[in-house]
Amino acid sequence: MTHLATQQSESVMSSNRELKIEDVIPVIDDIIAQKRGERGSLIPVLQSTQNLLGYLPKPILIHISEKLEIPYSEVAGVVTFYSFFSTTPRGKHTIRVCMGTACYVRGGKEVLAALSKELKIGVGETTEDGHFSLEVGRCFGACGLAPVVMVDEDVHQRVKESQIKHLLEPYLEERGEEDES
């Protein structure tokens, strides 16, 4: 496994998953305060917010739009442009299968189909127990490792259909531990 993201955002992500929207507004305002006035502040603010909440609820997007003084339509334009962003709650773990050209031709499509079959959900959906969400990505910049699957911040390289169960195991074990506690 390779860690691409910083430790900080990961810890926020796992520890604050159950935060309520009104609780995070002050946190988001802090993030915005650091970025306000900077050109190109929207995407970092959206990323931090999604790391905090797991997804981007529309009321939060409206709040961000007003605070950054960027039209809501433009904020939504950015959110709908990047597959990384989601406006619906995600599962505890987000699985992203790269559908960039390199990954696609080296079996990414088959890996996606296998994951979809295994989890019994389609792209953009979340398993009934809220444990996994399935997404597609457009190139993670790791084409040499194709096909690539990201689970949260972990990058899994040269994934084969036959390895799917094995790949999901560590995340499922964690579910078992939670159930026991």
Next chain:
Amino acid sequence: MCKLTINGKQVNVSDNSTILEAAKSVGIKIPTLCYLEGLTPMGACRVCMVEVEGRATLVAACTTPVQEEMVIHTNSRKARESRKVVVELLLSEHEGDCQLCERSDDCELRQLALELGIREVRYQGEKPPAMLDTSSVALIRDSAKCIKCRRCVQVCSEVQRVGALSAQFRGYHTTIAPAFNDALESITCVQCGQCAAVCPVGAIIETSHIEFVLKALDNPQKHVVVQTAPAIRAALGECFGLPPGTLVTGKMVSALRELGFDAVFDTNFAADLTIMEEGTELLTRLRNHFILGQETRLPQFTSCSPGWINYAEHYFPEILDKISTCKSPQQMFGAMAKTYYAQKANVDPADMVVVSVMPCTAKKFEAVRPEMRSSGYQDVDYVLTTRELGDLIKMGGVDFIALPDGEMDSPLGLSTGAADIFANTGGVMEAALRTVHAVTTGRSLASEDLHIEALAGLEGVKTASVTLSGTVDAWSFLEGKEVKVAVAHGLGNAASVVEYIRDHPAEFQFIEVMTCPGGCIGGGGQPRFTTDAVRLARIGAIYQEDEGKPLRQSHDNPAIQQIYAEFLEKPLSHKSHELLHTTYAKKEKVTP
């Protein structure tokens, strides 16, 4: 200065010019589509591709700055073929029901295809999913016709600072729409229609009231009266091929008669009435301020422009108490038609249909506001844009150009020159100051032709001041006082003024805001295409109309004096408040 060669011609232009501007300066036309004069070039449509010697690829003329010694070919085979491919690709995704499209007459895509000699589209395939959005009162969006040029996005965010529309989703699924492709009705849109005014195709149009109006005209039970806004007379001729700035007041009146309206009246009458009410309101606020030291509702903002009212309700609720409570002339007219005129003409207001002809799409929204029913009925029933009236006249088989000049009916058709200039930026302010000065000093404005030079022209924000001296007894507290005024057109400029007065609350006493660039003559419902040259031509016609009138101050209008004597009593009377004034309400800035 920069020296370059375009199509073999030597060109000298300033260093910060684009290739497009350089070509234009020597009379070379490069076709464009997304480009809008005066705004930041986007380079979105790729129609203006030209060849630059030494460059591996073609470049977009609208966004590429000139360079010393550049050698450009705008008409090479490579450039022509590239443009053709771009336009063919646009056509391949465009829903081309050209025979039925309301833009068939002035569609810029069709015109481009013609100019580029495109006789077939070589690319056929799947069309992106489309949505017809009829949710809004004033505007219809048809994404099947949208070619994603983003002019509407630019005008909505850059000029109007509303930002209702933007590109949503990605790649093939990109659509120009409100956030998340939600319905227009569900988001904050001020309904100004500038998007419809700049759309090159039929993707954004006004909601048509033509059928409703025809139905009313066909019904012998209905007494159908029509009012025309001041800006119509300076633009309607364009629907019939006349050059911008041709005054067609008389022909317009005759055409409306031919169409079968029972009375042809003038919004101008109500504009004069507005000056009486709004001017008195300003003087009252000034009196409270100077004598009692307690009036905080200054500066007073004008209220004629419904897009501005929508904008203030959503974006600047803190100034709502400063906006004049006067209804717009359209709505004052409706209320007077269904009360005063109904009595005079002995018509049951239930059987009266009031039709407006407006340069505006937001007027369609204003007419159905719940506050606008003070006659006991909806005061204005239907609103046609200038374009719709043009269509209606054509549908009626009326030979507009050959019509003789007609006269407006009395009494709601009589007006002064002060009412005409409601059509252009600075005009409402000038009209108000003409009357305020005359009422407080007993003398007319001393300036030439009664104009206030500093308020004329297309500058986004204009300011002026008038010092009141030699005041009559009743207004002696204003002696020597300087009334400072500001004028803004385009909502982005209006926002700048509102932000400025937050820090300088006492600087101005009266502020005029018109939603559309140039004022109503540049409204979202005017004939296409409105450039600054067209705006200036229309404004010229309006001033000509004003200067040609024997009476040029609203309070001199005998029909206005009569309506106060017979019906309203005096400005700001109980009855005036009931019929001619309104209220505003704070709304969410972003309505999801």
